[in-house]
Amino acid sequence: MGMISPSALPPLTEPSGDGMCLELTEGFFCAGHFHPPWLPGLEEATLSICDSHTNMKLKGGKQESSEDSEGAKGKMTLPLALAALVSAFGSSFQYGYNVSVINSPAPYMQDFYNRTYLDRTGAPMDSGFQTLLWSLTVSMFPLGGLFGSLMVWPMVNNCGRKGTLLINNLFSIAAAILMGTSELAKTFEVIILSRVVMGIFAGLASNVVPMFLGEMAPKNLRGAIGVVPQLFITIGILAAQILGLNSILGNAEALQRLRGREDVDDEIQEMYQEDQSEKEEGQFSVLSLFTFRGLRWQLISIIVMMAGQQLSGVNAVFYYADRIFESAGVPSSSIQYVTVSIGAINVVMTLLAVFIVESLGRRILLLAGFVLCSASCAILTLALNLQTTVSWMSYLSIVCVIAYIIGHAIGPSPIPAVMITEMFLQSSRPAAFMVGGSVHWLSNFTVGLVFLYMEAGLGPYSFLIFCAICVTTMLYIFFIVPETKNKTFMEINRIMAKRNKVEIQESKELTDSYPLQKQEEKKVLSSSEM
Numbered sequence: 103m104g105m106i107s108p109s110a111l112p113p114l115t116e117p118s119g120d121g122m123c124l125e126l127t128e129g130f131f132c133a134g135h136f137h138p139p140w141l142p143g144l145e146e147a148t149l150s151i152c153d154s155h156t157n158m159k160l161k162g163g164k165q166e167s168s169e170d171s172e173g174a175k176g177k178m179t180l181p182l183a184l185a186a187l188v189s190a191f192g193s194s195f196q197y198g199y200n201v202s203v204i205n206s207p208a209p210y211m212q213d214f215y216n217r218t219y220l221d222r223t224g225a226p227m228d229s230g231f232q233t234l235l236w237s238l239t240v241s242m243f244p245l246g247g248l249f250g251s252l253m254v255w256p257m258v259n260n261c262g263r264k265g266t267l268l269i270n271n272l273f274s275i276a277a278a279i280l281m282g283t284s285e286l287a288k289t290f291e292v293i294i295l296s297r298v299v300m301g302i303f304a305g306l307a308s309n310v311v312p313m314f315l316g317e318m319a320p321k322n323l324r325g326a327i328g329v330v331p332q333l334f335i336t337i338g339i340l341a342a343q344i345l346g347l348n349s350i351l352g353n354a355e356a357l358q359r360l361r362g363r364e365d366v367d368d369e370i371q372e373m374y375q376e377d378q379s380e381k382e383e384g385q386f387s388v389l390s391l392f393t394f395r396g397l398r399w400q401l402i403s404i405i406v407m408m409a410g411q412q413l414s415g416v417n418a419v420f421y422y423a424d425r426i427f428e429s430a431g432v433p434s435s436s437i438q439y440v441t442v443s444i445g446a447i448n449v450v451m452t453l454l455a456v457f458i459v460e461s462l463g464r465r466i467l468l469l470a471g472f473v474l475c476s477a478s479c480a481i482l483t484l485a486l487n488l489q490t491t492v493s494w495m496s497y498l499s500i501v502c503v504i505a506y507i508i509g510h511a512i513g514p515s516p517i518p519a520v521m522i523t524e525m526f527l528q529s530s531r532p533a534a535f536m537v538g539g540s541v542h543w544l545s546n547f548t549v550g551l552v553f554l555y556m557e558a559g560l561g562p563y564s565f566l567i568f569c570a571i572c573v574t575t576m577l578y579i580f581f582i583v584p585e586t587k588n589k590t591f592m593e594i595n596r597i598m599a600k601r602n603k604v605e606i607q608e609s610k611e612l613t614d615s616y617p618l619q620k621q622e623e624k625k626v627l628s629s630s631e632m
Contacts, residue, residue, distance in 0.1 A: 198338025246301020471513025
């Protein structure tokens with residue numbers, strides 16, 4: 103391809119044929135994956151690229167195209183796949199691992215608590231205090247997650263998405279050191295502290311990774327890429343369950359240190375529009391997010407979905423899986439293997455969600471998932487009540503737990519984080535993830551702390567509370583939450599603006615996110631065709 107020196111170029115004229123010129127005041131629009139090699143060095147220029155491929159016009163700031171509303175579809179590239187896998191493995195996997203890692207060794211850890219207490223006081227620990235300590239051990243992880251979620255907005259805005267993920271590894275390292283030295287120090291308080299620190303890591307990871315990947319992915323792959331973090335969470339849960347088996351020694355895998363970067367030309371206009379919107383609106387604080395009418399229903403929706411995700415009882419199943427199966431009549435020698443099988447089912451169904459989320463859509467997976475979860479909780483209550491009189495009810499209890507995990511894995515677990523990415527623009531997304539993550543971890547903490555007491559007081563009827571929460575969340579999603587499949591961020595923003603009864607002012611200019619120095623003269627650059 104020949105190139106013309108910028109200083110020797112004639113004034114811009116309309117091309118022959120059907121093409122139209124796109125003149126951008128502070129940047130360039132590049133169609134057909136075409137990047138002139140001299141563009142990176144430009145500092146003082148207004149660029150105009152003649153696009154003869156898409157018959158595109160700009161009228162009053164609005165874009166019209168002969169292409170259908172679907173637009174050119176993005177594809178899964180190696181850099182995008184590596185970015186998703188590495189960030190999810192390095193962050194989401196650890197989150198999932200620490201959700202389930204204390205389930206199988208619980209008897210040994212509680213014995214360590216008893217021995218330590220006996221050495222200190224000379225008296226055995228009473229059962230009430232032991233229950234309190236173990237509830238704190240379990241619930242400190244989601245409490246740390248709440249603290250981590252509260253750190254999302256300031257860290258993302260100051261350090262960026264990637265910088266936050268890199269810094270977040272320090273919390274994981276600190277938690278591992280604390281946990282590893284607890285027995286040498288002969289203190290169970292260090293274990294509880296390590297759970298808080300690891301929770302901070304998980305709170306940051308569970309919000310920043312979906313945000314990072316959701317912004318990087320093309321719109322037709324955003325749902326599938328957005329489910330990847332939840333997939334790695336389930337893989338982490340399964341890994342903890344397998345390594346918790348008495349017959350298996352843990353063997354750590356090396357983390358592949360590769361970094362990828364994605365740049366999708368076909369969606370660069372949307373990125374420019376969103377960037378311009380962010381410049382006009384400025385960064386939203388959490389307070390402004392709560393007071394801004396234009397984001398009212400988006401905010402309510404993420405709060406309901408995140409609260410429903412955790413208050414539906416999913417982590418009660420993973421935190422106390424052995425207790426649930428024991429109460430269902432499973433032989434003690436087989437409980438660990440049943441728990442591992444549940445973890446495997448969780449991984450498989452979340453993997454299935456990766457492949458069906460773009461075809462079926464977000465709403466149908468959320469609705470179907472909550473319906474299945476509510477039905478499973480209701481039937482599980484009946485089965486646990488009747489298992490002493492009807493022998494086969496113990497098997498029905500296990501089936502209900504499996505059905506519950508399937509329902510949660512295909513929708514309520516992975517989809518809400520995808521929805522946060524899609525329902526908010528860049529200017530409000532960090533604050534939205536901070537709010538959604540805080541609700542997520544506060545709800546998680548509540549379930550982890552009170553479930554043992556709830557089970558002691560209500561017995562099998564505890565699951566009726568989870569059933570009611572599933573039904574309530576499902577009804578809200580059915581009546582309020584729109585389908586966001588294969589829609590751009592700006593299109594989703596317009597849909598929600600109608601529900602919020604506000605108008606969106608279209609930008610009069612499509613500008614680049616790479617600001618150039620102000621100048622009075624405009625230089626026009628173009629390249630000759632091959």
